[in-house]
Every structure is written in structure tokens, then in C-alpha cells.
Amino acid sequence: MTLRPPAPRPEAEARRHAWAVALEHNGLPPFVTDRLAGAAAGQGAWVATATPAELLLMKTHGIRPVAAVSGTCWYAYGRSWTEGHAQGWHEALKRIGLEAVAAGANAVIDVRMRTLRHRIRASMDFTLVGTAVKVDGLPPSPHPVIATVPALELVRLLEADIVPVGIAVGARYEWLGSSWAGDRRWAGAAGWTDRAALIRTQRATNVFSGNQPLTDLMDFWNAIRRAAHADLRAAAASQGNGVLAHTQFGQLIRQERDKQPPAYLGRHIVIGTVVDAKPNAAVPHDIEQVVDMRDAVSPLRGGSVSRHAVYEGDAMDEEGAI
Amino acid sequence: MTDTGPVPEHALKRLAGLRRAGHPDGVFTSDFSVNEFLLVRKAGFEPIGLCVGSCIYHLGFQFAGWSSSVELDVLSTAMYEARALAMERMRQEAKEMGADGIVGVRLTVKRLEWDSKILEFVAIGTGIVHAQGHQGFKGPRGEPFTSALSGQDFWTLLQAGHRPLEMVMGSCVFHVARRGMIATLGSVGQNVELTNFSVALYEAREIAMERMQLEATQAGAEGVVGADLHEGSHGWSTHVIEFFAIGAAVLRIEGHTPEDLPDPKLVLSVNS
Numbered sequence: 001m002t003l004r005p006p007a008p009r010p011e012a013e014a015r016r017h018a019w020a021v022a023l024e025h026n027g028l029p030p031f032v033t034d035r036l037a038g039a040a041a042g043q044g045a046w047v048a049t050a051t052p053a054e055l056l057l058m059k060t061h062g063i064r065p066v067a068a069v070s071g072t073c074w075y076a077y078g079r080s081w082t083e084g085h086a087q088g089w090h091e092a093l094k095r096i097g098l099e100a101v102a103a104g105a106n107a108v109i110d111v112r113m114r115t116l117r118h119r120i121r122a123s124m125d126f127t128l129v130g131t132a133v134k135v136d137g138l139p140p141s142p143h144p145v146i147a148t149v150p151a152l153e154l155v156r157l158l159e160a161d162i163v164p165v166g167i168a169v170g171a172r173y174e175w176l177g178s179s180w181a182g183d184r185r186w187a188g189a190a191g192w193t194d195r196a197a198l199i200r201t202q203r204a205t206n207v208f209s210g211n212q213p214l215t216d217l218m219d220f221w222n223a224i225r226r227a228a229h230a231d232l233r234a235a236a237a238s239q240g241n242g243v244l245a246h247t248q249f250g251q252l253i254r255q256e257r258d259k260q261p262p263a264y265l266g267r268h269i270v271i272g273t274v275v276d277a278k279p280n281a282a283v284p285h286d287i288e289q290v291v292d293m294r295d296a297v298s299p300l301r302g303g304s305v306s307r308h309a310v311y312e313g314d315a316m317d318e319e320g321a322i
Numbered sequence: 323m324t325d326t327g328p329v330p331e332h333a334l335k336r337l338a339g340l341r342r343a344g345h346p347d348g349v350f351t352s353d354f355s356v357n358e359f360l361l362v363r364k365a366g367f368e369p370i371g372l373c374v375g376s377c378i379y380h381l382g383f384q385f386a387g388w389s390s391s392v393e394l395d396v397l398s399t400a401m402y403e404a405r406a407l408a409m410e411r412m413r414q415e416a417k418e419m420g421a422d423g424i425v426g427v428r429l430t431v432k433r434l435e436w437d438s439k440i441l442e443f444v445a446i447g448t449g450i451v452h453a454q455g456h457q458g459f460k461g462p463r464g465e466p467f468t469s470a471l472s473g474q475d476f477w478t479l480l481q482a483g484h485r486p487l488e489m490v491m492g493s494c495v496f497h498v499a500r501r502g503m504i505a506t507l508g509s510v511g512q513n514v515e516l517t518n519f520s521v522a523l524y525e526a527r528e529i530a531m532e533r534m535q536l537e538a539t540q541a542g543a544e545g546v547v548g549a550d551l552h553e554g555s556h557g558w559s560t561h562v563i564e565f566f567a568i569g570a571a572v573l574r575i576e577g578h579t580p581e582d583l584p585d586p587k588l589v590l591s592v593n594s
Contacts, residue, residue: 141339210382246353289586
């Protein structure tokens, strides 16, 4: 008897084809649209990532869970790892938005950023999962908001007239002295050539040199960071007027070169939750100070779970306490 | 709550997709959590932007004798100066955006894998300004104040009648002497205190604390809250330790009387 891979079932083949067509046309396959439309019409069970406490709060505020929705984009980096991240997340955001519209939702809440920790060449999957919700008495939104906060926080924000509306990404990289001319965007920006800066840096980092800040490297690194933050602001400006809960990832890499001072690559990614807040609005609730009599736990100290764990591991690498 | 329901009309419009206007001018950025954001607002402040300062620093070399317990002042100076530079850059960014001060400052040290003598110091915090109807305050010399307090701590500190002034710190890198051969042999199999180690740790910690306290006094602070002492070895040899003291220097808010202090309620929550 010979082992043979099972022949693909015809319906599986049809589904695969439907996905391919959908991705190509920026749409969804019909079976997904049907499921979500059914959920919107109240057929079948609703699905929510909310805890019972959150469900209670959602009910008192007229928020109804509809369906779990997601957006995935597996993206291979071509020329730029850094910009690939921004593009990958944008694509995933677009796709989760499509599913939310299909579910007739007003918002997707509890959106989490995920990735599989695989090492398949230069690529990464960018995934967003969340719960599509409807607000009682409102028509379905043509542009549902993508909120990275769970229901508990969503309600608190809405009461203070703040709407979490989406995710913004800022990503930049630069070379300080590169073998590849196409990457030389930094050279001369501050009135000096990168070669002079590289030689100064090389001199300052030899074994005999004493205490000193590496000014050229700092200026270079700061410029990248500022540019990434400017990107973040620009990306946020089209959706709201503020960004909360940043996550940052930065790397400065040295590249040794033959008969030349080493070159440096800096890359920086910032991701945050965009909010649409009325400026100077008052917080409607009174705050009462309580002392919890339980040991070890206090509601004031209870850390909320991080919403984006994607960069956590890398960001904390090599980083020491103070 | 209003009679239109718990969620304001303005927010509902956004959820219905009826209002989608971006705000091309004035986007604030901050790494606040939702709770921090709400409490900072409640305290009468608005975040305006994330302030970051970083300093990439090359550490000099210092030799310490095998059997001497001494402060490595080259490293102490380096560790202090690099942090101060990072903080200064952060404060400069805050000044440029017109902030009253910075809260939630996190100070980290990052080792760069390609050179053990280079450390990157990063200070990140959120610049805030006082909202209308609040008189606001600043740090020493009219510069933005800095503090490592979270949004929750910031609100509570103000309720307690104090305001943050400046982050203060002190650093001391110490070389702990190795014990001599004869002393080691003499104590084989016995329970003894390694006095020279005890003394070295005491001394190093004391120096770091003294430096922090001096800095607070010079800034004109009344006291320091949240003082903490970190021990760290940033990839150095085993007998070299850094003691780093950090805290938030605070000042009394004028006109705040003991009657203004809230009386906290005791609760026992059942959802543990």
C-alpha cells in the first residue's frame, strides 16, 4: 500500500479560490459575508470576547456583541523591514474593517494585535482580532471604529466623550553611511557628510577613549525617532485627535565594513490607539478614594493587560532596569 | 449622566459613522493607558505629546585593584551624566511643545549588542499642559517639571496637597574588593560575616542616596516620594555594581489645608 496525500475536497478547493478572489479584490468571500450578515440579523449565537462583568456594562450602555471579526495579512519584506511593518498593519486594519461592515457594526472592540512567532524568511503575519458590536438605536456605520480597548474601558471613555477610533503606525529607518547608495537619505541633512560623522564616532568608540556622549549617533537616532513620531501623528490626524497607549520598538545596528568606518542602521516603529476626544472636556464622574482591604491586590494598582504584545518581547530585549 | 443616555451625543455620532472629520491640527500623542488619561484630565491637565530623550554614551575605562573597595568615579560620572543628558533632551522636547511638565517618565538603560562599552539611555514621558480653569505649575527655574509618577499617582499626589517638581537621582558605581587568600582559607567551614562586602554595599548605597537627597535639596524640594534604589550590573565584571537612587521631588501646594484631604473609604472587594 502506498501513502498518498489525500485529494483536495472540491468544496475546500472552492473556498480557497473564493479567498484568493476576495483578497485580490479587497473584499470578503461570500461564505464570510453570509455568516456575518446572519450574525447581524440575529441568527445563531453571538460571539464576544467580553468577560461577564464587561457584558453587564455593555448591556447597561446599549452595546450588543455581534460577531468575532479578524483581519490578517502575511507580508514579506522587500527592501524595507521597517516600512513593511507599517504596510502590513494597514492591510490588516483594512480587512478587519471590511468584516465589521459586513456585520453591520458600529465598532470593533477589544482589538488585539497578534503575530505568530515564526521564522519564515523575511516575513511576518499581521493579525487583528476583535469583537464587532452594535450600539442600540444607531444605524450600521459605513466606517466602524476599530477600538483596541475592552468593553470596560470603552464605556468609561465614551462617558467622557472620548471615542477610541483606530490604530496608527509610524515607522522609519535610516542608514548612517551605507554601502547602498539608495539608502543614503540621511547624508548631509545636518550640514555634514555622514563620512565625517562616522569617523568621529569611530574615534570616540575606540578602547582608549574616555567617557563621552556619542553626539553624532544621538542626533542621527533622534532624527529617526522624531520622523517616526511625525508619521504616527500624520496617520492619527486622519482619524482622530490623539494617540494613547504607545508601544515602541527601536533598534540601532552596527554594520562592520572593510577598510571603512562601520555604518549604522537605525529603525523605529511606534504604534498607538487613536482617540477622538473633545478637547478640555470634563470627566463626568466623581472619583472616590478607596483602600482595598484585600492583601496584595488593589483596584488602583491592577495592571491592565497589554493590548499589543507583538513588539513586547523584542522591545524588552537587552533592556535593563534604570 | 444626562437624560439622553449615558453616552454623549457627540460620541454616538462618531459611532454611527456620521462624523468622520479628522483633526489635521493638534494631535496629541501619549503612552497613557485609558485610566491614566482620564485621571490626568480629572486633575485638570491635558496631554499634548510624548517627550523622548535618548543618550548614547561611550563609557571610559577605569582600573580597580583586586583587593580594594572603591567607588569607580569614572563610571559613576558616566552613568549619571548620560541619564542627565537623556532627561535634559526629554525636557527640551517638552519645552518646545510648551508643556507645563512631564509625567509617567520611564528611564531605561539598553545595552547595545555590538559594543559592551556603549549604553543607550532613554527617557520617555508624556508632556502635559493645564486645562482652562486651572492655574497650573512648573518645575524649578520655570522649566517643565518631570516625574516618574503614573497618571493615577499624579492625581493622588495633587489630592494629597503636593505637586511634583523634578525627578532626582544619584548614582554610585562601586568596586567590591575580593577577599584575600588567607582570609578565605581562615573562614572555611565557618559561619562568618563577610564584613568587607557588607561595608562596601553599605557605603555604595549610602553615597547614591546622599547624592539624590542633595539634588532634591538643591532643587528646593520639600521632600521626595517614591524613592527607590536599584542595583544593577550593566554587563560589567562580577565585582562591579551600580547603585542608583531615583525619586520624585515634591513641593507643597500653597493654600492646600489638611481639611482639603479626602478621607479614603475602606472597601473589601469580593471579586478576587
